[in-house]
Amino acid sequence: MEYVKVAVEENGEHEFPSGVPLVEVGEKISPKVTRKAVAAQVDGEVVDLNTPLYQSCRVGFVPFEEEDGAKVYWHTTSHVLAQAVKRLYPGARLGIGPPIKNGFYYDFHFPEPISSDDLELIEKEMEKIVQEDLNIEKLVMDKEEALEHFRSQGEAYKQELVEEMQEGESISFYRQGEFMDLCTGPHLPSTGLVKAFKLTSLAGAYWRGSEKNPMLQRIYGVSFPSPKELKKHLQLMEEAKKRDHRRLGKELDLFSLQEEGPGFPFFHPNGMVVWNELEDFWRREHRNAGYQEIKTPLLLNSSLWRRSGHWDHYRENMYFTSIDEQDYAVKPMNCPGAMLVYLSNMYSYRDFPIRIAELGQVHRHELSGTLHGLMRVRSFIQDDAHIFMLPGQVEEETAGIIELIDRFYRIFGFSYEVELSTRPEKSMGSQEMWDRATSILKNVLEDKNISYRINEGDGAFYGPKIDFHLQDCLDRTWQCGTVQLDFQMPEKFDLTYVGQDGAKHRPVIIHRVVYGAMERFMALLIEHFAGAFPPWLAPLQAVVLPLTDRQHSAAGEVVERLKVQEGFRVEGDYRNEKLGYKIREAQLKKIPYMLVIGEKEEETGQVALRQRGKGDLGPVELDYFTGKLRREIEEKIII
RNA sequence: GCUCACGUAGCUCAGGGGUCAGAGCGUAUCCUUGGUAAGGAUAAGGUCACCGGUUCAAAUCCGGUCGUGAGCUCCA
Numbered sequence: 001m002e003y004v005k006v007a008v009e010e011n012g013e014h015e016f017p018s019g020v021p022l023v024e025v026g027e028k029i030s031p032k033v034t035r036k037a038v039a040a041q042v043d044g045e046v047v048d049l050n051t052p053l054y055q056s057c058r059v060g061f062v063p064f065e066e067e068d069g070a071k072v073y074w075h076t077t078s079h080v081l082a083q084a085v086k087r088l089y090p091g092a093r094l095g096i097g098p099p100i101k102n103g104f105y106y107d108f109h110f111p112e113p114i115s116s117d118d119l120e121l122i123e124k125e126m127e128k129i130v131q132e133d134l135n136i137e138k139l140v141m142d143k144e145e146a147l148e149h150f151r152s153q154g155e156a157y158k159q160e161l162v163e164e165m166q167e168g169e170s171i172s173f174y175r176q177g178e179f180m181d182l183c184t185g186p187h188l189p190s191t192g193l194v195k196a197f198k199l200t201s202l203a204g205a206y207w208r209g210s211e212k213n214p215m216l217q218r219i220y221g222v223s224f225p226s227p228k229e230l231k232k233h234l235q236l237m238e239e240a241k242k243r244d245h246r247r248l249g250k251e252l253d254l255f256s257l258q259e260e261g262p263g264f265p266f267f268h269p270n271g272m273v274v275w276n277e278l279e280d281f282w283r284r285e286h287r288n289a290g291y292q293e294i295k296t297p298l299l300l301n302s303s304l305w306r307r308s309g310h311w312d313h314y315r316e317n318m319y320f321t322s323i324d325e326q327d328y329a330v331k332p333m334n335c336p337g338a339m340l341v342y343l344s345n346m347y348s349y350r351d352f353p354i355r356i357a358e359l360g361q362v363h364r365h366e367l368s369g370t371l372h373g374l375m376r377v378r379s380f381i382q383d384d385a386h387i388f389m390l391p392g393q394v395e396e397e398t399a400g401i402i403e404l405i406d407r408f409y410r411i412f413g414f415s416y417e418v419e420l421s422t423r424p425e426k427s428m429g430s431q432e433m434w435d436r437a438t439s440i441l442k443n444v445l446e447d448k449n450i451s452y453r454i455n456e457g458d459g460a461f462y463g464p465k466i467d468f469h470l471q472d473c474l475d476r477t478w479q480c481g482t483v484q485l486d487f488q489m490p491e492k493f494d495l496t497y498v499g500q501d502g503a504k505h506r507p508v509i510i511h512r513v514v515y516g517a518m519e520r521f522m523a524l525l526i527e528h529f530a531g532a533f534p535p536w537l538a539p540l541q542a543v544v545l546p547l548t549d550r551q552h553s554a555a556g557e558v559v560e561r562l563k564v565q566e567g568f569r570v571e572g573d574y575r576n577e578k579l580g581y582k583i584r585e586a587q588l589k590k591i592p593y594m595l596v597i598g599e600k601e602e603e604t605g606q607v608a609l610r611q612r613g614k615g616d617l618g619p620v621e622l623d624y625f626t627g628k629l630r631r632e633i634e635e636k637i638i639i
Numbered sequence: 640g641c642u643c644a645c646g647u648a649g650c651u652c653a654g655g656g657g658u659c660a661g662a663g664c665g666u667a668u669c670c671u672u673g674g675u676a677a678g679g680a681u682a683a684g685g686u687c688a689c690c691g692g693u694u695c696a697a698a699u700c701c702g703g704u705c706g707u708g709a710g711c712u713c714c715a
Contacts, residue, residue: 113642113643114643115643115644116643116709117644200709201643201644201709201710202642202644203709203711204643204710205641205642205710206641206642206711209712211640211711211712215642215711217642217643218642218710220709220710246708251650257706258706259688259705259707262706317713362715364714364715366713366714367641367712367713367714368640368706369640369642369710369712370640370711370714372708375715376714376715377715382715467715478714478715479714479715480715515715517715518715519715520715521715545675547672547674548673549672576671577677578672578674578677578678579673579674579675580673580674580677580678581676581677581678582676583675584675584676584677585676585677586676587676598674599674600674608675610675615675616675
C-alpha cells in the first residue's frame, strides 16, 4: 500500500494510506477541530472535507467562523435553495447562486414570476431537503458532456456558462439527491449540515449583470450552524435598521423627503445645524490648506456643456430648460463653471497650484429605482474643488488631497476603503494620457502605502480617479471622497498659463471632493453615530430641565447664559412634565447633555449634570460644564 | 428604468365589499409641582396616495399613475 505524509496544522506530520479522505485525517489527528469544520484546506486551497489525498501535503480545517468556511456553508445553502425551487417549480431555470458578504443568493427564471409570499413555501421544501440529509458529491465532466446535460435539462443559462469555458477543460459538478449543479465548490459533505437558514428577500437581477439581458428573480438568504446564531444575526440586522438615516432623520427631525420632490430632500432646522457645522469646518480647513472659494450658476447655456463634453457623455443624466429661446442645462457638475472662472484671468506658472473650491449644487437625473434617502438623490451639494497646476505638481497635490481626506474622515471616526478607477468605455482622450494619469495616481497610493482595490473601467469620462468609500449601517459602501485627474478639460477649454519661457502652456487639473456630497456624507454620519452626534455637531448640545415650575426662572438664567453669552445650542424644557419624562425625551432626541435644576441647585448655583448614554454625573459648577463642553466642541471630541 | 412588495391620523401600525374608520405615541386643554428613561383626565386630528373600472354598495376587488422599500443596473 502507498502512503502519503500529511502535515496537519500545529499537530505535526502523520502517515496515511494514499486516497484517505481528508475528514478521516482530521478525525484521527484533531477530532475537535474537525467536528466544527465545514471545509478543509490543502496547501492553502479550500477543498471539500471528503477530498481524497493522493499526495503528501499540508492540511488544515476551516470552521464556519472563518470567512472561507462561511462561504462554503452559504454556498451549499444556495444549492439547497435551488434544489427546493426545482422541486416546487420544475419549469424554473437556474442562473447562478454564489455566497456573498452576508449570506447567499440564487438567480432563477420562473415560468410565472413568484412573489415574496412564496419564499415561505420554498423554505419548507428546503427544510425537507435538509432532513433528507443528502450526500453532496463532486463529479467531473468534459465540456461536451456538460453541454449535453444542460441541453437535455433545458437549462439555457447554465448552457451559456459552459459554452464559454475552454475546450478540454474539466468541468466540476456537485450532486445532492436528484439535484445537480455546475459548481467549482467546495461544499459541505451533506445537506443535513445546514442547520438554520432564512430566505431574506426577493429581488430582480439582470442575467450576468447586464440590463440588456433578461431579468431573473434573485432570492437572498442566510444560514448558520445553529438556530441561535441565525436568530442573533437577524436581531443584529434589526438593530442596524434602527440606525438607518431615513428613520433617524424622521425621529430627530433632521430632514424629510416629500412626494412632491423625489430625490430632492428638505432639510429641517435640526439638519441644517449639522449641515452648517460641516460647512464651517470645511471652510476653515480649506482656507488653511490654501483653497479659495467660488460660486458658479446653476443654469448655464448649452454651448458650455457641448464644449465640456457633457452634452455627448452625460446628457441622459441632465435636466434642460430654455431661456429666451436658447437651450440651457442645469449643471450636473461644477467643473465647466470653474473653467470659466479660470479663463477670466491670465496666469503665470508662479501662481500654481491654484486651488479653487466650490460648495456647488448639482442636479442629476438618476434612475428612479436608485434613489435612497439622502444617500442617493437627484440634487446634491458637492464640496468640490478644482486644482490647476503644472504637470510636475500632480503627485504632490494628489498626496496633499489624500492627506486632507484622511484627516477629515478620522475626525468623524470613519474607516474607509480606497479604489482606483480606470478608463471607462465612454470616455475621451488618448490612451497614453489615460495610462500616464492612471500610473501617477497608482504611484501616489503606493508611496503612501495605502491599500486599494482596482475598479476597472469605472473612471470619469475625462480621467481616472481615486475613490474613498464609507460604510452605512448595513455594511453597504458608498463613494464619498474622490480625486480625479483630468487632462481633457484643459484642452477642451484651451486653458493656458505663461511659463518661464514666456510661452503659453497647458495646465493639469485635479477635480476632488472630500465629503463627496454633503447629503450622502450627512446620511453616513447619521448612521455612523446612530443619531448621537458629538457635541460639535449636535443640533442641541444641552437641554436645561427645571424640576418644578419654581425653578423656571433659575433655569431661564442658565439657558440665557449658555445660549447667549457662551454661544452654545441650548434650550430649556419648561413643559409641565415630571423630570423622568423630560429626561427620557432628551435621551431619545440624543441630546448630549441634560442640566437638571431643582431646589438644591437653585440654592448652590450648580447644575445636576447628566450625559447622554452615561447617566447622572452629579452636581457640577456651571463653569465646569461650559469648560467641558467648549473643549469637546473645539476638539471635536466624540462622546 | 427593471423585478417583487408596500402606501390607513403628525409618527408607528391594526383592520378590511355593507354600522359612524381603530390603537399607541405625539398635539391641545384641565388636574397634578414631581430628583434622573413614560403621572392622570378630556378633546381635536383621516376624501384610507391619486385617477379610472367592477358592484346596489369600494378604504377593502381589478387596472393605471405617483411615491416608498429591498435588490439589479447606474453613481457623489
